[in-house]
Amino acid sequence: MSRLKEPFDSQFIKLSNLIVFAASVLLLVVVSFSVALFFAPEIITWISSEKKTEKPVVSQETPSDLWVAPDESLIPLDTHGDEIRYGKDLIVNTSRYLGPKGTVKSMSNGMNCQNCHLEAGTKPFGNNYSAVASTYPKFRPRSGMVETIEKRVNDCFERSLNGEALDDDSKEMKAIVAYIRWLGADVPKGVKPNGVGLVEMAFINRPANPERGKELFSLKCVECHGANGEGIPNAEGSGWIYPPVWGENSFNSGAGLFRLSRFAGYIKANMPFLITVENPVVTDEEAWDIAAYVTSMPRPKKDLTADWPDIAKKPVDHPFGPFIDDFSEVQHKYGPFKPIIEKQKELMTMSKGK
Numbered sequence: 001m002s003r004l005k006e007p008f009d010s011q012f013i014k015l016s017n018l019i020v021f022a023a024s025v026l027l028l029v030v031v032s033f034s035v036a037l038f039f040a041p042e043i044i045t046w047i048s049s050e051k052k053t054e055k056p057v058v059s060q061e062t063p064s065d066l067w068v069a070p071d072e073s074l075i076p077l078d079t080h081g082d083e084i085r086y087g088k089d090l091i092v093n094t095s096r097y098l099g100p101k102g103t104v105k106s107m108s109n110g111m112n113c114q115n116c117h118l119e120a121g122t123k124p125f126g127n128n129y130s131a132v133a134s135t136y137p138k139f140r141p142r143s144g145m146v147e148t149i150e151k152r153v154n155d156c157f158e159r160s161l162n163g164e165a166l167d168d169d170s171k172e173m174k175a176i177v178a179y180i181r182w183l184g185a186d187v188p189k190g191v192k193p194n195g196v197g198l199v200e201m202a203f204i205n206r207p208a209n210p211e212r213g214k215e216l217f218s219l220k221c222v223e224c225h226g227a228n229g230e231g232i233p234n235a236e237g238s239g240w241i242y243p244p245v246w247g248e249n250s251f252n253s254g255a256g257l258f259r260l261s262r263f264a265g266y267i268k269a270n271m272p273f274l275i276t277v278e279n280p281v282v283t284d285e286e287a288w289d290i291a292a293y294v295t296s297m298p299r300p301k302k303d304l305t306a307d308w309p310d311i312a313k314k315p316v317d318h319p320f321g322p323f324i325d326d327f328s329e330v331q332h333k334y335g336p337f338k339p340i341i342e343k344q345k346e347l348m349t350m351s352k353g354k
Contacts, residue, residue, distance in 0.1 A: 067193035069122035087179025095239035108163030115243040124195030125269040133184030144309035159255040198265035213293025246297035254302030263291035
């Protein structure tokens with residue numbers, strides 16, 4: 001009898017142990033599930049916070065009020081819309097229509113308006129057109145007169161594109177003006193949106209250094225603009241993928257970007273290509289030095305004798321005399337600019353006191 005009872009007892013013990021183990025596992029699952037439900041909000045918050053830290057800091061620092069160009073799908077599907085679209089095409093592909101081999105007229109150096117007014121004049125701090133319609137006509141000290149949009153466009157043709165003026169009544173001028181007006185149609189009169197024009201650069205406390213700028217240009221700029229500033233032409237030879245920044249095909253000495261502060265601001269927010277104001281890759285001092293090097297290189301000259309009829313209104317970095325102060329053209333070109341500013345303020349105060 002004892003031999004038969006032992007196996008039965010052994011099986012009973014094993015079965016009991018199995019039941020206890022299963023009950024323990026079930027209890028553990030129930031407790032774990034309860035704890036998970038209790039702490040679910042904290043867990044979700046933790047996971048969310050972990051994901052947030054993976055986002056680029058730049059995206060969180062992007063200004064929310066930068067001007068945004070209107071959606072092109074809103075351009076009307078009529079003759080006026082066709083004019084606007086042609087205007088944009090002229091901005092993007094100026095050379096195709098108006099360059100040395102232009103299909104409409106040969107009247108410019110082969111650069112496109114978009115080479116200076118990035119993304120067809122829509123990029124924040126990329127020399128965009130956001131405030132043109134809202135602020136023109138306006139008085140400009142450079143010419144000493146009230147200028148229309150047409151006059152401003154022709155300034156670019158004659159200076160940045162080193163070419164000729166367009167007829168105000170031409171199909172091309174009307175199209176360019178229509179596009180520019182459409183871009184700024186929602187900007188209230190007299191308002192300059194955030195992101196208009198170029199970044200205003202703080203003056204540095206030394207002269208900008210062309211030699212240092214040459215080194216930086218070799219490191220950061222030659223891939224697109226070439227070792228000799230010659231740029232990269234497109235396959236058709238009708239324009240540029242990346243424009244020349246000096247030489248006979250580049251902007252002349254009367255262009256706005258020939259002023260150091262303008263070019264430094266352009267570099268800071270936009271260069272190398274595709275850089276934005278939120279994620280610059282050059283420091284302020286590097287931007288000043290690169291601008292000094294590029295603008296020190298040979299380029300076409302423009303007769304500027306009619307510019308700034310009131311010399312007291314000349315910008316401190318306009319590098320051509322006469323000036324109201326005694327600083328040299330070299331210092332007016334490369335700086336330091338703060339002593340010039342202080343001296344001019346002193347002279348203006350004295351003039352008002354007479």
